[in-house]
Amino acid sequence: MELLVRNLPFIMQGLAMTLGLALATLFFATIISFVLGTLATLRFDWLRVAVKVYVELFRDIPLVVNIFFVFFVAPLFGLELSPFAAVTVGLSLWGSANGVEIVRGGFNAVPRHQWQSAAALGLKTWEVYVFITGPQALRAILPPFVGLLTLLVQATSLGALVGVNEFFKVGQIIVERTTMMEGWNPAFIVYAAVLLTYFVICSALTWFGRWLEKRLKRDHRQPAPGAAPAPEPAPQLP
Amino acid sequence: MEFDVAYIEGQWPALMRGLWMTVQVSALSIVLSIVLGLLGAAARVLQIPVLGKLVAGYVEFIRNTPLLAQLFFIFYGLPGLGLRLSLFWSGVLCLTIWAGAYQIENIRGGLETVGKGLREAAFSLGLSPWRFFRLVAAPMAIRVGLPSMLNTSISLLKNSSYLQAIGLAELTYVAIDRISMDFRTIEMFAAICVIYLALVLVLSFLASRLEYRLNAPFRH
Numbered sequence: 001m002e003l004l005v006r007n008l009p010f011i012m013q014g015l016a017m018t019l020g021l022a023l024a025t026l027f028f029a030t031i032i033s034f035v036l037g038t039l040a041t042l043r044f045d046w047l048r049v050a051v052k053v054y055v056e057l058f059r060d061i062p063l064v065v066n067i068f069f070v071f072f073v074a075p076l077f078g079l080e081l082s083p084f085a086a087v088t089v090g091l092s093l094w095g096s097a098n099g100v101e102i103v104r105g106g107f108n109a110v111p112r113h114q115w116q117s118a119a120a121l122g123l124k125t126w127e128v129y130v131f132i133t134g135p136q137a138l139r140a141i142l143p144p145f146v147g148l149l150t151l152l153v154q155a156t157s158l159g160a161l162v163g164v165n166e167f168f169k170v171g172q173i174i175v176e177r178t179t180m181m182e183g184w185n186p187a188f189i190v191y192a193a194v195l196l197t198y199f200v201i202c203s204a205l206t207w208f209g210r211w212l213e214k215r216l217k218r219d220h221r222q223p224a225p226g227a228a229p230a231p232e233p234a235p236q237l238p
Numbered sequence: 239m240e241f242d243v244a245y246i247e248g249q250w251p252a253l254m255r256g257l258w259m260t261v262q263v264s265a266l267s268i269v270l271s272i273v274l275g276l277l278g279a280a281a282r283v284l285q286i287p288v289l290g291k292l293v294a295g296y297v298e299f300i301r302n303t304p305l306l307a308q309l310f311f312i313f314y315g316l317p318g319l320g321l322r323l324s325l326f327w328s329g330v331l332c333l334t335i336w337a338g339a340y341q342i343e344n345i346r347g348g349l350e351t352v353g354k355g356l357r358e359a360a361f362s363l364g365l366s367p368w369r370f371f372r373l374v375a376a377p378m379a380i381r382v383g384l385p386s387m388l389n390t391s392i393s394l395l396k397n398s399s400y401l402q403a404i405g406l407a408e409l410t411y412v413a414i415d416r417i418s419m420d421f422r423t424i425e426m427f428a429a430i431c432v433i434y435l436a437l438v439l440v441l442s443f444l445a446s447r448l449e450y451r452l453n454a455p456f457r458h
Contacts, residue, residue: 060438061431062399065410069431072423154304161306161403168307175314188318191311195303202302 003186004193007174014170015197017084021156021166024088026149029095036096037103038129051100058097063155066090071162087159095152102148106141107133139216146209150202157198168194245422246429253429256412260437263326263408264395267333271394272387274334275341282342283349293342300339305400308332313404329401329408333394340390348383349375381452388445392438399434409433 004011040051058066067090074081074089081089110133118132160169171194179185246253278297281289300308312335313328323331352375360370402411413430417423 057435060396060435062396062410062434064399064402065413065427065430065434068410068414069427072417073427076423150302154302157304157306168304168310171307172310185318187310187314188316191307191315195299195307195311198303198307199299203298206298206302 003174003178003190007170010174011167011170014165014167017159017165018153018156018167021084021087021091021159021164022149022153025091025095025152025156028088028092029099029148029152030145032092032096033099033103037100038107040100040104041107051104055097055100058093063090063094064158064161066094067158067162083159083162083164086162087156087164091152091155091158094155095148098148098151099145102141102144103137106137106139109140110136142216143209143213146205146212150205150209153202153205154198167197241428242422242425245420245425249416249422249426249429252412252416253409253433256407256409257433259406260395260398260408263329263333263401263406264398267330267337267398268391268394270330270334271337271341271390274338275345275387278338278342279345279349282346297339297342300336305332305336305397306403308336309400309404325401325404325406328404329398329406332401333398336397337390337394340393341387344383344386344390345379347386348379348381351382352378384452385445385449388441388448392441392445395437395441396434 036051036054040048042048061069067087070081070090070093071083071086074086114132114136115128118128123132156166157168159166160172163169165173171190175185175187175190179187278293281293284290309328309332312332313323313325316323356374357370360374361367365373398408399410401408402414405411407415409430413426417426420426
């Protein structure tokens with residue numbers, strides 16, 4: 001216990017680094033996911049195949065290998081990436097490969113007639129995406145995206161393998177330091193504390209995802225019996 | 239810097255030893271995690287008083303903590319309690335505990351699709367509970383749960399690469415080790431990426447064949 005209190009500033013730095021990694025990764029993964037995921041719903045077969053190859057490649061290669069790959073191979077092409085940048089790139093590629101499928105699935109969940117009626121009204125393709133199918137797809141996309149964020153937070157621990165001082169690495173360093181300088185091994189207590197902290201953070205995110213899912217579903221629900229009658233639907237063309 | 243195929247050929251025996259270790263660890267963990275999944279799912283579905291809740295907590299805990307931290311806790315932390323395992327068995331234990339949590343949910347999902355009405359119908363037709371389980375519940379549960387069980391198994395295979403962090407000489411470890419000696423980075427990564435891709439694609443193909451076979455009664 002005293003060990004944790006003494007190292008508190010160091011631990012906080014690690015947590016901040018983990019948070020930074022997770023946010024940076026989420027930022028890039030979200031952009032790539034939405035761009036590629038939307039492209040994959042367009043009617044170009046070659047585009048769909050290209051996105052599919054991207055997704056399969058980064059999902060099928062182990063994440064550990066992926067991160068080492070970015071870390072070791074980028075310098076060969078004259079790109080001196082810091083460990084932080086390398087991990088961000090590696091995780092973004094992996095995260096976006098998963099995100100693309102979520103986005104694509106979200107768009108597929110929107111009924112086709114929404115698209116057809118929007119197109120029949122003369123909306124341009126981008127208008128259909130931005131005003132009609134996009135908002136509806138978002139409802140299906142958001143909860144699994146929170147789940148993806150949980151996975152990203154967990155995956156940032158891999159930064160430790162290439163030397164980013166994130167939360168897990170800080171735990172490792174404290175164990176090594178204490179073993180060397182004070183002659184006793186606190187591995188059990190430190191790693192238990194590390195696990196618990198991740199558990200608290202990720203459970204909170206998981207819980208938020210579930211809450212969001214329920215919330216978004218509720219807006220779509222039929223009114224309960226006895227509730228005020230729904231407003232009269234606008235007249236429809238036969 | 240050019241791509242040297244001869245180098246990969248020279249390293250092939252070492253890569254194959256790493257691959258063999260990866261396959262051994264993964265195969266053992268997949269089998270054990272499915273056993274753990276069956277036991278855990280049974281505890282959840284039968285709603286055994288304390289055990290059911292414990293299993294639910296275990297699943298939540300494993301799913302919300304990083305595998306790497308779990309691995310270090312098992313390999314470096316558990317000796318503090320007097321439990322000292324070899325590299326290999328630490329790896330198997332860690333992967334089994336990790337994948338077991340997911341398998342419990344997969345199997346539970348399958349079992350819960352077997353409705354109460356079906357059970358009553360089977361019993362009123364005079365089936366014994368065991369025959370009901372063998373002829374009705376299990377086939378349905380397997381058909382529903384199998385795709386996600388196979389997915390988890392494939393994830394486990396990929397995640398066996400985490401074990402390089404504690405120094406188990408599996409495929410990724412061999413590659414990183416060679417790179418730090420010979421600096422043949424591109425060649426080595428190309429080699430292991432191709433091997434991992436081949437493993438995953440072959441397994442996915444076998445999985446989809448199996449699903450296809452199991453769905454035969456429902457195809458028109």
